[in-house]
Amino acid sequence: MNGKAAKSGSVNHPAGSKSSLPHLEGMGRRERRAAETRLRLFRCALELFTERGFSNVTVEDITEAADVGKGTFFNYFDSKEHVLGVMAEIQIGKIREAVAQAETAAQSVRLVLRRLCQRLSEEPGRSPDMARTLISSFLASDRVRIHVDQHMATGRRGLARIIEIGQRSGEVDPALNCDHLALLFQQSALGTILVWSLHREPHLKTAMENTFHLFWRAIARPGAGKQS
Amino acid sequence: MNGKAAKSGSVNHPAGSKSSLPHLEGMGRRERRAAETRLRLFRCALELFTERGFSNVTVEDITEAADVGKGTFFNYFDSKEHVLGVMAEIQIGKIREAVAQAETAAQSVRLVLRRLCQRLSEEPGRSPDMARTLISSFLASDRVRIHVDQHMATGRRGLARIIEIGQRSGEVDPALNCDHLALLFQQSALGTILVWSLHREPHLKTAMENTFHLFWRAIARPGAGKQS
Numbered sequence: 285m286n287g288k289a290a291k292s293g294s295v296n297h298p299a300g301s302k303s304s305l306p307h308l309e310g311m312g313r314r315e316r317r318a319a320e321t322r323l324r325l326f327r328c329a330l331e332l333f334t335e336r337g338f339s340n341v342t343v344e345d346i347t348e349a350a351d352v353g354k355g356t357f358f359n360y361f362d363s364k365e366h367v368l369g370v371m372a373e374i375q376i377g378k379i380r381e382a383v384a385q386a387e388t389a390a391q392s393v394r395l396v397l398r399r400l401c402q403r404l405s406e407e408p409g410r411s412p413d414m415a416r417t418l419i420s421s422f423l424a425s426d427r428v429r430i431h432v433d434q435h436m437a438t439g440r441r442g443l444a445r446i447i448e449i450g451q452r453s454g455e456v457d458p459a460l461n462c463d464h465l466a467l468l469f470q471q472s473a474l475g476t477i478l479v480w481s482l483h484r485e486p487h488l489k490t491a492m493e494n495t496f497h498l499f500w501r502a503i504a505r506p507g508a509g510k511q512s
Numbered sequence: 513m514n515g516k517a518a519k520s521g522s523v524n525h526p527a528g529s530k531s532s533l534p535h536l537e538g539m540g541r542r543e544r545r546a547a548e549t550r551l552r553l554f555r556c557a558l559e560l561f562t563e564r565g566f567s568n569v570t571v572e573d574i575t576e577a578a579d580v581g582k583g584t585f586f587n588y589f590d591s592k593e594h595v596l597g598v599m600a601e602i603q604i605g606k607i608r609e610a611v612a613q614a615e616t617a618a619q620s621v622r623l624v625l626r627r628l629c630q631r632l633s634e635e636p637g638r639s640p641d642m643a644r645t646l647i648s649s650f651l652a653s654d655r656v657r658i659h660v661d662q663h664m665a666t667g668r669r670g671l672a673r674i675i676e677i678g679q680r681s682g683e684v685d686p687a688l689n690c691d692h693l694a695l696l697f698q699q700s701a702l703g704t705i706l707v708w709s710l711h712r713e714p715h716l717k718t719a720m721e722n723t724f725h726l727f728w729r730a731i732a733r734p735g736a737g738k739q740s
Binding site: 339416419420422423424429432433436464465467468470471472473474475476478479481482483491494495498499501502503 | 567644645647648650651652657660661664692693695696698699700701702703704706707709710711719722723726727729730731
């Protein structure tokens with residue numbers, strides 16, 4: 285297959301939906317096709333994991349469902365576990381977009397963070413079973429754990445940057461440490477997804493909206509931006 | 513064995529450490545012994561799950577480690593999955609204690625919640641691997657999920673009660689919905705444990721303390737109780 289295809293260990297080719305990856309449009313035809321195949325493998329894998337459980341799915345099952353040769357899989361991913369990294373990359377893509385929006389200062393940081401919460405709940409919100417599969421796969425082995433942890437650190441850097449911009453603009457309390465807040469944001473968002481995947485109501489979108497409002501109440505500069 | 517032993521489907525005999533279950537002292541000798549055996553089975557099971565992974569541990573492995581007959585296990589638990597409910601019961605025991613403290617009004621609700629956060633992190637904080645095992649076991653099957661979800665609903669009722677007391681005493685913003693806040697508290701606490709189990713630093717106690725401070729900043733009545 286395409287030798288240029290990025291393995292999931294690299295974040296050079298984060299493959300998500302086109303809408304979450306605007307730089308996909310800047311790619312050449314070959315690169316774009318590779319990113320699309322990678323995304324197809326990811327989607328087929330996720331569907332199978334949800335259906336049968338992570339440990340009951342083989343690489344062959346995935347390549348059959350995606351209608352590609354088995355060798356193709358290994359052009360894109362080191363292992364079955366690495367497929368899950370794509371979800372992290374999709375989420376990181378959204379955080380990057382939010383950073384760019386905050387940097388242009390066209391919108392308030394409050395609105396940027398609120399929209400980000402909504403966007404981060406899109407993929408996991410498709411089904412509680414899929415969300416459970418994802419989280420338990422993150423926990424399944426040290427290889428995946430380390431991989432996911434690295435992606436989360438990248439995500440935290442972006443979140444800290446957004447919060448820092450909010451502090452400069454006077455929206456966020458400048459007394460707070462933006463790295464700590466970035467970690468707290470991630471904990472809240474992941475905890476929301478986890479509890480929703482167990483409890484299944486309200487809709488993840490609603491749950492995430494409530495999570496955002498609580499977070500914002502905690503970080504807004506006193507007297508500024510507590511409006512709903 | 514003891515026919516009175518509670519199956520984990522019931523919450524009549526929540527078996528945790530003595531300190532978290534003061535009503536253990538009110539039990540008869542027989543009941544206390546049963547609760548102790550149940551706790552021993554839980555602790556042995558958890559150690560084995562962490563060592564070998566949940567799915568690689570049999571009921572026989574657990575009863576051997578706990579030095580009891582295999583039949584004994586089923587006096588206490590319907591299945592291997594149900595053993596995990598004990599952790600939920602331990603945590604619910606702590607929430608009940610916190611409710612009682614808040615009701616006596618001897619301490620501020622802020623202090624009650626802060627201490628509760630610390631106590632809730634004690635068991636999962638023993639090892640990131642154990643925390644990962646617990647969370648992924650919660651997600652492993654629908655049987656466990658429903659079981660855990662019921663326990664969490666019980667926990668939320670207690671948390672809502674504490675927050676309601678805080679609203680009456682003037683510490684917590686009365687405009688907020690205490691049931692929503694209870695859910696948000698659970699999400700934050702579980703998210704903190706989840707991210708810590710992946711990231712492994714800072715110490716869970718520190719992470720949970722930060723989570724408490726953020727939560728309190730969000731819920732404190734404006735002008736009241738924002739002191740660290």
